[in-house]
Amino acid sequence: MEKISYQYSEDFAREMDAKDPLRSFRSKFYFPKVEGNEAIYFCGNSLGLQPKTTQSYIQRELDNWANLAVDGHFYGEDAWYHVRKKSKPALATIVGAHEHEVVAMNNLSSNLHFLMVSFYRPTQERYKIITEAGAFPSDMYMLESQVKFHGLDPDTAIIELVPRTGEYTLRTEDILRVIAENKDHLALVMMAGLQYYTGQVFDMEAISQAAHQAGALAGFDLAHAAGNVSLKLHDWDVDFATWCSYKYMNSGPGNISGIFVHERHAENHELPRFAGWWGHDEGERFRMEKGFKPMYGADGWQLANSNVLALAAHQASLDIFEEAGMEALRKKSELLTGFLEFLIEKISGESGVIEIITPKKPNERGCQLSLLIHKGGKDVFDEFYKHGVVGDWRNPNVIRLAPTPLYNSFLDVYRFAKILEQSLQKFA
Known part of the structure; x- marks a missing residue:
């Protein structure tokens, strides 16, 4: 500094x-x-x-809808069938990833649930989740319901990290110690990247490394980190992450979320997921056949077709981010x-x-x-x-x-x- x-x-x-x-x-x-x-x-x-450009970005898509109707999916500037691709360069830069590791879709809470389907796979021996105490309510509710969905008790399956007496933030050494102490039963470390209440940024690289050494996976909610702090999700070896776009990325209230899935999981067909049409191989999508064949990378976690108006508002801000750096x-x-x-x-x-x-x-x-x-x-x-x-x-x-x-x-x-x-x- x-x-x-x-x-x-x-x-x-x-x-x-x-x-x-x-x-x-x-x-x-x-x-x-x-x-x-x-x-x-x-x-x-x-x-x-x-952003002052948001209205014109949305208006362009309204005009495409008015003038092209259904043909807007395949014709005109930024045809809707591939419109998700436009945000990838900026998103990859903001979170420190390859373009095939990110995609804009859904909202944050939905994405947390969909990613947990793939990355929280409890067994009789490995079922515990580590998170920070006082996490944002969406994260708390999501983790509780995911644990219950698997027939487990949140009180025993979820370990909450608490600061030392008289302190407000967590020490990295304490986070790593708790991970190591639970290595025989740990399935997942799922935390905020930046704690919403205290503003603390966690050492995501060290946490991911410790989780992997313990035989677990590491994921992060980046709602307060994306567009705010320097992120290198790929290099840090994070397994998955998600974020919202309406805070530091200025994309409008409740607007579209995004996900990161590390490329090592891109073709892991053993990972379960809740599949949808838009996650299927786009080269074969219109064959309308049985048998889900996921797209490579984060795109394979998509469900429904892209929210075009939401992506337009999102792009107005992302273009400013690319200009500023x-x-x-x-x-x-x-x-x-x-x-x-x-x-x-x-x-x-x-x-x-x-x-x-x-x-x-x-x-x-x-x-x-x-x-x-x-x-x-x-x-x-x-x-x-x-x-x-x-x-x-x-x-x-x-x-x-x-x-x-x-x-x-x-x-x-x-x-x-x-x-x-x-x-x-x-x-x-």
Whole structure:
């Protein structure tokens, strides 16, 4: 990470923005308003902003539908039969994979279930799953129901990793130790790549290696990691992963998900899966015959034909990602988050009112900082909103803030700091 001597001043923030190579990307997005003024939007970890090109991308497909109807599947620009392929280059870059290892499809929770069909295959001896305690509810419910589907008891089959007493995040050594301790009964390590509550990025490479050494598989929910942190899923030897596109990838509320399946599983016909027409060999698909023959790679996990309008909105954002570049985005993210951290610590001082529970090391976090508010709590958060800050409140007393490098500025962070200072004076 570039070493910067941060300053609590508007001039410093404007100077940083002036030399930011990504500063022009802010103008590519719509910003919501609070009390008639443009918001300081730090909630990209929940829903990313809308690119200004999204409407035209969707309109193009509406025009194709209007003018071509069913022929749109095979004729015209981006014929729908192959439209999923357009997103593959950007997705592969964002998650660190080969193009045949990724595909956009379904939504995240559905994909978790479909991937678990293939990669959670409990036996009498190997049936346990390791995950982090306090995982996002979708993950908890998915794991519970998958375990019950196999006739097992979640209380004995699921091992939840808990931070040490007095700590908020997990130590990698403790994760690896629990994996090793359960090597005789472990079937799967299934965790978030980035923990939604604390903002901690897990060492996915070390976890995958440890899982494999224990005779198990490793999969990750990348909802808060994709488009946010540097990922190298192929090189890290991850077995499978899935993510959503509506947070850092700005593709619209509830929009399409994506999956990664490592290429070593591409032609493993022993893996069970819930098959569908669109996962069948596209060269033989219209023969309409019995006998599922999966496509090579992640495409073989598809079920239904592509959601064209969803992919259009997704592509509007992916094209911006390709233009900006993940390396440049990550570099700015570290600087922007570091500036936010500096200002929060400077303002809160020794008061003990605010505690940042997100790791300090840049490689152990994305752009999100989670603030534990020891006094004032929800009142402080509500005061933020009155002054135009859109963040995220999580019970019982955590505020999540995510300065997103594609569209947030250093001036945004400075303006937030002034509001934070006023709010603490009023309530804390």
